[in-house]
Amino acid sequence: MLTSSDLPALLRIITNGITAIESSCTQRGIRYPSLDDSLTPESLAIQESLAEEALPVIAAAHQVMATLMSSRSFHQKIIYGSQQSVAIGVAEAGHVAEILREAGPKPTALSPRKLSHYLRFLTTLHVFKEISPDVFANNRRSAVLDTGKSVKEILADPDAKYDGAPGAAAITGTNSDEFLKGAGHTVDTLLDPATSHSQESADSPLQRAFGKKMDLFAWYELPGNELRLRRFGHAMRGVQLKASILGGFDWAALLQGSVVVDVGGGFGGLDLELAKDHKHLQYICQDRPQVAEQANKMWRDQGNQDVISGVVKFQPHDFFGPQPVKNAAVFYMRYILHDWSDAHCIEILTQLRASATPDTKLVVIDALLQNNCLSDGKWKHIPGGEAEVAPAPLLPNFGIAKSDEAYVDILVMTVTNTQERTLDEVNTLLEATGWKLERVHRFPPPSLPQVVAIPV
Numbered sequence: 097m098l099t100s101s102d103l104p105a106l107l108r109i110i111t112n113g114i115t116a117i118e119s120s121c122t123q124r125g126i127r128y129p130s131l132d133d134s135l136t137p138e139s140l141a142i143q144e145s146l147a148e149e150a151l152p153v154i155a156a157a158h159q160v161m162a163t164l165m166s167s168r169s170f171h172q173k174i175i176y177g178s179q180q181s182v183a184i185g186v187a188e189a190g191h192v193a194e195i196l197r198e199a200g201p202k203p204t205a206l207s208p209r210k211l212s213h214y215l216r217f218l219t220t221l222h223v224f225k226e227i228s229p230d231v232f233a234n235n236r237r238s239a240v241l242d243t244g245k246s247v248k249e250i251l252a253d254p255d256a257k258y259d260g261a262p263g264a265a266a267i268t269g270t271n272s273d274e275f276l277k278g279a280g281h282t283v284d285t286l287l288d289p290a291t292s293h294s295q296e297s298a299d300s301p302l303q304r305a306f307g308k309k310m311d312l313f314a315w316y317e318l319p320g321n322e323l324r325l326r327r328f329g330h331a332m333r334g335v336q337l338k339a340s341i342l343g344g345f346d347w348a349a350l351l352q353g354s355v356v357v358d359v360g361g362g363f364g365g366l367d368l369e370l371a372k373d374h375k376h377l378q379y380i381c382q383d384r385p386q387v388a389e390q391a392n393k394m395w396r397d398q399g400n401q402d403v404i405s406g407v408v409k410f411q412p413h414d415f416f417g418p419q420p421v422k423n424a425a426v427f428y429m430r431y432i433l434h435d436w437s438d439a440h441c442i443e444i445l446t447q448l449r450a451s452a453t454p455d456t457k458l459v460v461i462d463a464l465l466q467n468n469c470l471s472d473g474k475w476k477h478i479p480g481g482e483a484e485v486a487p488a489p490l491l492p493n494f495g496i497a498k499s500d501e502a503y504v505d506i507l508v509m510t511v512t513n514t515q516e517r518t519l520d521e522v523n524t525l526l527e528a529t530g531w532k533l534e535r536v537h538r539f540p541p542p543s544l545p546q547v548v549a550i551p552v
């Protein structure tokens with residue numbers, strides 16, 4: 097007798113998951129947002145509240161596609177995947193989401209004929225919709241590109257487009273400019289004996305693309321990169337992923353006046369978010385002098401009370417040098433270690449350890465890569481140490497449903513010549529620098545996990 101394919105099992109996962117989502121919505125008297133619904137905080141909250149239930153459904157749906165699609169079509173989706181980045185980059189550069197929100201003919205530097213082809217391609221990916229031939233409208237997926245500004249305001253000062261806006265437009269612009277230019281040089285960089293085994297950011301594909309030899313953050317400060325630096329800062333500020341910062345670690349339990357240091361904190365978006373809920377703490381956001389100065393000025397100009405009153409302070413500091421704060425309750429870092437090779441991470445963590453008190457906690461917020469096979473249970477003794485493994489026949493790491501970190505893994509190889517890490521790899525860094533892994537807080541994607549460590 098023939099054994100059955102995985103398709104019936106995948107169908108059951110999809111049916112059970114969607115039934116659970118629908119019945120939860122019915123019980124709560126709400127409707128799960130459709131692709132045509134506006135992107136409101138309420139609809140985002142509904143989606144977030146059902147993220148766990150959605151994971152196996154998304155993983156199964158993609159596995160059905162991988163099973164049913166012809167090899168040629170499936171291969172084409174992979175090799176031409178970068179065309180998605182190109183098309184959405186064109187839509188962002190043309191301020192299309194804002195133009196469609198205002199609905200009506202508006203000036204654009206783009207050729208209407210070419211633009212309609214990019215937009216139609218995006219509609220096939222559920223981004224924008226074509227309501228009549230060559231006439232497009234926003235949908236829930238294209239609305240993420242909308243800065244909320246008027247087209248007139250953007251055209252009057254294009255460099256300020258991302259100031260004060262949600263970060264998706266900024267990260268789209270960053271990706272379709274310097275990141276994609278770097279990506280085109282990846283294979284050459286990996287095959288060139290002069291760079292193939294290098295662990296230095298100066299040897300990244302991005303540096304090769306621009307003909308420079310320096311780390312990404314020094315490069316951002318070169319004359320001519322002013323817009324890129326500003327846009328990157330807004331991209332990072334905009335990636336709030338609230339659970340990664342407000343969930344997990346017990347900020348409320350810290351004593352009144354405790355000092356929380358955000359190491360390499362950029363524009364301080366996370367500190368301002370934390371300060372909304374935890375006014376009893378003092379926040380010091382450290383970064384390169386140019387970034388710290390820009391952030392301080394920006395928030396003061398915007399009248400941010402937490403910055404003006406000193407609840408959140410910006411401090412210029414090079415995290416490779418001695419850490420000036422000697423009484424920190426918490427050192428935390430998001431998206432820092434993934435930008436640096438092991439040798440450089442050891443320098444950063446050693447400086448923090450040298451300034452830690454016996455009670456200081458270290459909170460590392462970065463992706464944790466999950467192997468795509470069954471776990472050997474090595475981290476069972478650490479709370480949160482073992483990631484959930486998907487039920488068969490799904491891929492153990494939930495495939496596309498939990499792939500955000502895998503995408504960034506490949507991205508950082510392009511832009512900083514580094515990789516995301518597994519928990520084993522993070523633990524190696526902690527052990528080498530006098531920190532002890534205490535626990536891991538994990539959240540549904542896209543929120544990043546928190547690795548909490550204490551001084552040995």
Ligand SMILES: C[S@@+](CC[C@H](N)C(=O)[O-])C[C@H]1O[C@@H](n2cnc3c(N)ncnc32)[C@H](O)[C@@H]1O
Pocket residue numbers: 313332333359360361362363365366382383384387413414415416429430431432435
């Ligand atoms: C990927 S961004 C993350 C920003 C912020 N932690 C966040 O999650 O939004 C990396 C940050 O590290 C900062 N940085 C790079 N090199 C640094 C150094 N040597 N000392 C301090 N900050 C640095 C960059 O300026 C940038 O703001």
